[in-house]
Every structure is written in C-alpha cells, then in structure tokens.
Amino acid sequence: MLQHLFLGSNKFSSKFPLSLWKMSGLLYLSVSQNSIEGELPSDIGGLKAIIKLYLYSNHLSGVIPTRLGELQNLQSLDLSNNSFFGQIPLSFANLISLESLDLPLNALSGTIPKSLEKLSYLKRINVSFNDLEGEIPSGGVFAISTLQSFLGNKGLCGMHILEIPACAITNPGKQLKLKEVLLKIVTPVIIASFLIFLFVSIWIMKRQKKGKSKDLEKVPEIGTRQLVSYHEIQRSTNNFDESNLIGEGSSGSVYQGTLFGGTAVAIKVLDLENEQVCKRFDTECEVMRNVRHRNLVPVITTCSSDYIRAFVLQFMPNGSLENWLYKEDRHLNLHQRVTVMLDVAMAVEYLHHGHVTPIVHCDLKPANILLDEDMVAHVGDFGISKILAISQSMAYTETLGTLGYIAPEYGSEGIVSASGDVYSYGIMLMEVLTKRRPTDEEIRNGNLDLRKWITQSFSGSMMDVMDANLFSEEEQITC
Missing domain, CATH: 1.20.5 (Single alpha-helices involved in coiled-coils or other helix-helix interfaces)
Structure with a gap:
C-alpha cells in the first residue's frame, strides 16, 4: 500500500531490488543523487500508478526501457545525469499525462521523436548535453522551449529556436x-x-x-464630454434616494445612477459645507486631466455649480477591495488577491513614471481600490493627490492620508513622495494576503509592532495556502 518513497541524497549503490517494480500502488518515487549502477530493467513498467519518477544523478547505464511508455499516469520523469545511451524511446509518445521530461547529461543519440509534439500536457523538456542530431520538432512543447533545453548537442538544428543553426537542405x-x-x-x-x-x-x-x-486606451477623459447638469444628476439618482446610495465617507457620498442613454454610473457627490472637500475637488480634477490608464477608475465627466460638486465615474459592480476582504458573504482566493495587487501595482507604476509629471496618490488603501465586472482592480479617489514638479522628487503638505497606511515621514513631517505610495502599497499587500487590518487594536495600541504583525499573519496565511491545495504534497513538504 506504500504510495510515497523518497530515498534521494544518500549513498545507496549496487542495483535496484526487483521487488521495487512490483509496487503497483506507488505514486512518487525518488532515488536521485545516489550511486546506483546497472541498467534500468523493463520491469519498471509495473509501476502502473506512478505520477512522479526521479532517478537523476546516479550511475545508471544501458538503453532507456521502452516499457516506460506504459506509465500513462506519469507526470514528471527525470533521468538526467546518468550514462544512458541509445535513442529516446518512441514509446514516450504514449505518456499522455506527462508534464515535464528531463534527460540531460547522458549519452543519448539519434533524433528527437517528432511524436512528442502530440503530448498536450507536456510543458517542459530538457535533452541538453547528449549526442542527439537532426531537426528539432517545432510543434507542442518545442514551440515554447528555449536554447537551454538543447545545449551540448552539436548535431541538432532547427529554425524556430534562436542560436540553433538551421538545418541544411541537401536536396x-x-x-x-x-x-x-x-x-x-x-x-x-x-x-x-x-x-x-x-x-x-x-x-x-x-x-x-x-x-x-481617438484615445488609444478608450478611457474617458475630463473634457471629452459635456458637463452634466445638476438636474440630470438628480434624475439619475432619483433625487439622491437612499436606495441608490452605495457608499459614504468624510468627503461626501457615492450614488449609483443611470444617465440618459442607459449608461450605469457611480456619482461621487462632495459635501460643499466642507471647504477642504471643495479643494479636493479641484485637486482631483487636475489629476484626472493628466492620467489615463486601464487600472485607474475612469472619470466620465463632472458637475460643478453653486449647488453641487460631483464626479460621474464608471460604475464598478463588484465594489471595493475592502468589502471583498472583510464581508462574510465575499471571498477572494489567493490567485485573485495576487492578481488584484498586480493591477494596483501597474496603476501606481503609471502614476509615478507613466508621464512627464509624477503623481503621488497619498491615500492607497483597500477602500480606494474598486473592482469591475471582470474583477479587474481600479485605483480611485485622488482627492489628496500631489502632482510633483519635474525637478522635485518630494513635496511638503499638511494633508494626511489614512492612519495605518501612511509612511512614517509623511505622518510625522508631511513629506510626500513616490516612496510613500510604495510604503502604503506594501502595507496593503500584507493586509490583502493576511486579511488583517494594520489598524487592528493590538497594532494601534502598540502591543504588536509591524514585524510581529507580518510574522503572525503570514503563519496563518501559509496554512491557508496549504489547505487550498495550490501545491503538490512534495512542494508543501519543501515549504
């Protein structure tokens, strides 16, 4: 009933015991990095269930047995750094589950079987440092292989891989x-x-x-559409009815609405009683005139009058990243979290380096990251952003971001720089991966410093990764 047998990195010598090949239930076998001699017997075909077979770095010789082609569950085969000679068996074309094949550092000769192109799951092949010759196949795994997979075979040729000589036409x-x-x-x-x-x-x-x-990115820019009227915003939100309210903050409220023509939008209405908020409107307008990127929240138009200051934004049906992290009815798997943070990184990189005048967001946090219908992340809320002059790498301000996310030099001295955004991004990345706020009571009261927060949170997060079956059992043991 044994399924996993790992005997690698020992000093075993002599030959394999014949009884080894009768273990029909064996799934993983590793006898690599020993001193085992002799030929590989054809009885190896008895390992019907084997998934991963590692026999590299031994003193095995002789031809590779054709019965290896009977192991149709085999996913990984590594026979590298031995003394096998003869041809690569044509029976390898029957390994329908094979994902990786490693045969380097042997004395194999002949041509590479073209039939290996048909192995649809094969993603990696390495036959370097043998005596192979002839044309390298061009389909299947060979179409995505690089020079390193074929080094040390002077007789190989083929046009589709750089630095491999083209095959001579003798006819x-x-x-x-x-x-x-x-x-x-x-x-x-x-x-x-x-x-x-x-x-x-x-x-x-x-x-x-x-x-x-036309705009190549097809992202609406302020000024490309007419400003909507106050009455149009009233109508689209049903006179600011609470049923259309989708968010509130210190600077105002966000409503869902529908413009003439049926376009679904989010309307960010600022609180006119707050003088700072009105300044934020001017700041955000200035920023949005200068930016266009697929990972920034697109501003369709604005409304500015004695009664209202409002932005009309593209509606994001999946709401904020904060809701996805902390609401019980929502969940992001590890792949989705990493993808979202990659989208945010692309937006931040664009703000800092994508045009002549660098822009510092100053308030990166999950609440300001919105997700569209395809779960693509968009950075929004540029109310306290700063546009730095070309000659400046930092500026001074009295406006602060959100505690827990702001960089120390920003909070204590009011220094704004691109580095501060990178700090906020790092804090947010830790929060997204661990689902633990940097403003938790333990951290806020000083009972838990940043390093301990990361260490404790990640220990639990790694267990979630293991439970999610994202890695094989062997890779989990390595972790």
Missing part, C-alpha cells in the same frame, strides 16, 4: 522549390505589406491633422 530540388516560394509568395507579401503600411501612415497623418485621433 537540390527542395532548394529550387524554396526559391520559387520566395519569388511567388514572399515577395508579393512584402510588397503588399509595404503598400498597406504606406496607406495606413497617410490615413493616420490626415486624421491627426483634422484633430480626430
């Missing part, structure tokens, strides 16, 4: 056919491509002269 008839193909097909294609490029270039130049070039 004069083939050379003649190749010239005909070049003359009849390739040459007209090149001429046609040049003409198309010429026409497209002229067309683009004419459009630019007329001022009709």
Whole structure:
C-alpha cells in the first residue's frame, strides 16, 4: 500500500531490488543523487500508478526501457545525469499525462521523436548535453522551449529556436522549390505589406491633422464630454434616494445612477459645507486631466455649480477591495488577491513614471481600490493627490492620508513622495494576503509592532495556502 518513497541524497549503490517494480500502488518515487549502477530493467513498467519518477544523478547505464511508455499516469520523469545511451524511446509518445521530461547529461543519440509534439500536457523538456542530431520538432512543447533545453548537442538544428543553426537542405530540388516560394509568395507579401503600411501612415497623418485621433486606451477623459447638469444628476439618482446610495465617507457620498442613454454610473457627490472637500475637488480634477490608464477608475465627466460638486465615474459592480476582504458573504482566493495587487501595482507604476509629471496618490488603501465586472482592480479617489514638479522628487503638505497606511515621514513631517505610495502599497499587500487590518487594536495600541504583525499573519496565511491545495504534497513538504 506504500504510495510515497523518497530515498534521494544518500549513498545507496549496487542495483535496484526487483521487488521495487512490483509496487503497483506507488505514486512518487525518488532515488536521485545516489550511486546506483546497472541498467534500468523493463520491469519498471509495473509501476502502473506512478505520477512522479526521479532517478537523476546516479550511475545508471544501458538503453532507456521502452516499457516506460506504459506509465500513462506519469507526470514528471527525470533521468538526467546518468550514462544512458541509445535513442529516446518512441514509446514516450504514449505518456499522455506527462508534464515535464528531463534527460540531460547522458549519452543519448539519434533524433528527437517528432511524436512528442502530440503530448498536450507536456510543458517542459530538457535533452541538453547528449549526442542527439537532426531537426528539432517545432510543434507542442518545442514551440515554447528555449536554447537551454538543447545545449551540448552539436548535431541538432532547427529554425524556430534562436542560436540553433538551421538545418541544411541537401536536396537540390527542395532548394529550387524554396526559391520559387520566395519569388511567388514572399515577395508579393512584402510588397503588399509595404503598400498597406504606406496607406495606413497617410490615413493616420490626415486624421491627426483634422484633430480626430481617438484615445488609444478608450478611457474617458475630463473634457471629452459635456458637463452634466445638476438636474440630470438628480434624475439619475432619483433625487439622491437612499436606495441608490452605495457608499459614504468624510468627503461626501457615492450614488449609483443611470444617465440618459442607459449608461450605469457611480456619482461621487462632495459635501460643499466642507471647504477642504471643495479643494479636493479641484485637486482631483487636475489629476484626472493628466492620467489615463486601464487600472485607474475612469472619470466620465463632472458637475460643478453653486449647488453641487460631483464626479460621474464608471460604475464598478463588484465594489471595493475592502468589502471583498472583510464581508462574510465575499471571498477572494489567493490567485485573485495576487492578481488584484498586480493591477494596483501597474496603476501606481503609471502614476509615478507613466508621464512627464509624477503623481503621488497619498491615500492607497483597500477602500480606494474598486473592482469591475471582470474583477479587474481600479485605483480611485485622488482627492489628496500631489502632482510633483519635474525637478522635485518630494513635496511638503499638511494633508494626511489614512492612519495605518501612511509612511512614517509623511505622518510625522508631511513629506510626500513616490516612496510613500510604495510604503502604503506594501502595507496593503500584507493586509490583502493576511486579511488583517494594520489598524487592528493590538497594532494601534502598540502591543504588536509591524514585524510581529507580518510574522503572525503570514503563519496563518501559509496554512491557508496549504489547505487550498495550490501545491503538490512534495512542494508543501519543501515549504
């Protein structure tokens, strides 16, 4: 009934016991990095259930038994750093579950079987430092392989891998056919491509002269649409009815609405009684004029009058990242959390380096990260952002972000810089991976410092990763 047998990195010598190959229920076998000698017997075909087989770094010799092709559950096979000779068995084409094949540092000869192209699950192959020759197949796993997989085989050739010499054409008839193909097909294609490029270039130049070039990112920019009226916002929100309220904050409220034409929007209405909030409106307008990116919340238009200051934003049906972290009816798996934080990193990178004047957000936190219908993250709320001059790398301000997320130099001295955003991003990354707020009571009262928070939270988070079966049992043991 034994399923896992790991005997690697010992000093075993001599040959394999024949009884080993009768263990039909064995799933994992590793006898790597020993001094085992002799040939690999054909009885190895008796390991019908085997999934991973590691025999690398021994003194095995002889030909690779063809019965290895009977192991149709096999996912990983590593026979590297031995003394196998002869050809790669054609029976390997029957390993329908194979994902990785490692045969380097042997004395294998002949050609690489073209039939290996048909193994749909095979994602990695390495046959380096053998005596193989002939053309490298170009389909399947070979289409995504690199030079490192074929080094040390002077006889190999193929055009689809860089630095591998092209195969010589020995048949004069083939050379003649190749010239005909070049003359009849390739040459007209090149001429046609040049003409198309010429026409497209002229067309683009004419459009630019007329001022009709479109936004490549297709992200709405303030000023590209007419400002909506106060009455239109009243109508779309049913006179600011509470049933349309989707969020509240210190600076105002956010309502869901529908503009004429049926466009669903989120309308951020600022509190006019707060003078600082009105300044935030001007700041956010200034920022949004300068930015366009797929991971920033698109501003469709604005409304500014004696009665109201409001932004009309693209509606994000999946709400904020904060809700997904802490509401009981919502859950993000590890892959989704990492993907969301990658989206946020792309937005921050764009703000800091994507245009002439760097922009510092100053208030990165889960509540300001919104998710669209495809769970793509968008950074929003630029009310206290700072646009730094080209010659400046930092600025001073009295406006603070959210405690727990702001950098020490920002909170104590009012220094605003791109580094402060990176600090806030790091805190948010820890929070997203551990689902523990940096403003928890233990941390706020000084009973738990930042390093202990990260250590304690990550110990639980790693157990969640193990429970989620994201890694194999062998990889979990390694972790």
